[in-house]
Amino acid sequence: MRPPVLLLTTLLGILLALSGAPAGAEYGDVVLNKRAEKEGVRPVVFPHWFHRIRFRCKVCHNELEFKMRAGANDVLMADILDGKFCGMCHNGRIAWGPENCDLCHSGKPGLPTGILGGHGTSGPGRW
Amino acid sequence: MGLAAGGAAEQRQWPPLNNDGVHDPASPAVKLLQDPAEALSKLPPDTTGNQVRWVEALEKGSINPRTNVFPETKVTVLDLDVFLSLRGGMPIVRFPHRQHTEWLDCANCHEHLFKSKAGANKFSMFQILQGEQCGVCHGAVAFPLTECNRCHSVPHAGFDHSRQTGKQD
The missing domain is CATH 3.90.10.10 (Cytochrome C3)
Structure with missing residues (x-):
């Protein structure tokens, strides 16, 4: 049954190409775009590598209660301004404050929410 | 960049933010944010992922990330x-x-x-x-x-x- 396998492979290739997964993303980069572009700003790019140099996973994923699944967290600017989620540190004291919109909202327009791959990987099994 | 010591470490390359396919090159952020290479090239090398051995980086003291932000949080480590x-x-x-x-x-x-x-x-x-x-x-x-x-x-x-x-x- 060679033709169906070929067909499936081709379809998978096309799907991957259409998914627009950025090849150069750093491992663990997360795009947040559930609301950003609808609200007229660029998608957020969250780099795990930068944050884990400064904070252990448990700080955000336990103390700040970020669920460990891209897209599973409803992060609203109102919450951040209230000091929740990113706002625990991004408050002008530990890290830059939320008035610096462009520093987080820095993604290419059109990127879907998800966690990206990186060196030698095509990203996680489920996005 | 280019400061990493050791053979394997020097082979590592990280795309800069202005050309990683994720950041918008037109965003002011790409001129202000740290490029991965600057930080990661100083950490113990790996061949995959971030090309960093994160556990080793912690154990060697190359990094010392905070364990908590709330003073009352109980920080637990289990050796088992x-x-x-x-x-x-x-x-x-x-x-x-x-x-x-x-x-x-x-x-x-x-x-x-x-x-x-x-x-x-x-x-x-x-x-x-x-x-x-x-x-x-x-x-x-x-x-x-x-x-x-x-x-x-x-x-x-x-x-x-x-x-x-x-x-x-």
Whole structure:
């Protein structure tokens, strides 16, 4: 049954190409775009590598209660301004404050929410 | 950039933010944010993922990330190895709690991803490859699933089966 396998492979290739997964993303980069572009700003790019140099996973994923699944967290600017989620540190004291919109909202327009791959990987099994 | 010492480390390359396909090159951020190469080239080298051995970076003191932001948070580290996949065709898995709890809290995995009770979990590579169980992190932020022998690390030959389950505290 060679033709169906070929067909499936081709379809998978096309799907991957259409998914627009950025090849150069750093491992663990997360795009947040559930609301950003609808609200007229660029998608957020969250780099795990930068944050884990400064904070252990448990700080955000336990103390700040970020669920460990891209897209599973409803992060609203109102919450951040209230000091929740990113706002625990991004408050002008530990890290830059939320008035610096462009520093987080820095993604290419059109990127879907998800966690990206990186060196030698095509990203996680489920996005 | 270019300051890394050691042969393997110098082979590593990270795309700059202005050309990584994720950041908008027109965004003011790409001129202000740190490029991965500047930070990661100074850390213990790996061949995959971020090309950094994160556990080693922590153990060597190359990085010293904060354990908590709330002073009242109880920070727990558990030094307990669990041996899994005792009858599989692959070498036995040694799961070291210590390295995991240096980064993570117990509640990140227990009880929703894994039961604490030894022997109570049914592991499946299919599930893991789908991003469940160990695959929540491995393949996303921790070393990827192509690194089989980092988990399947203990040969069956000579393994003392009394080391297996039921010894948690």
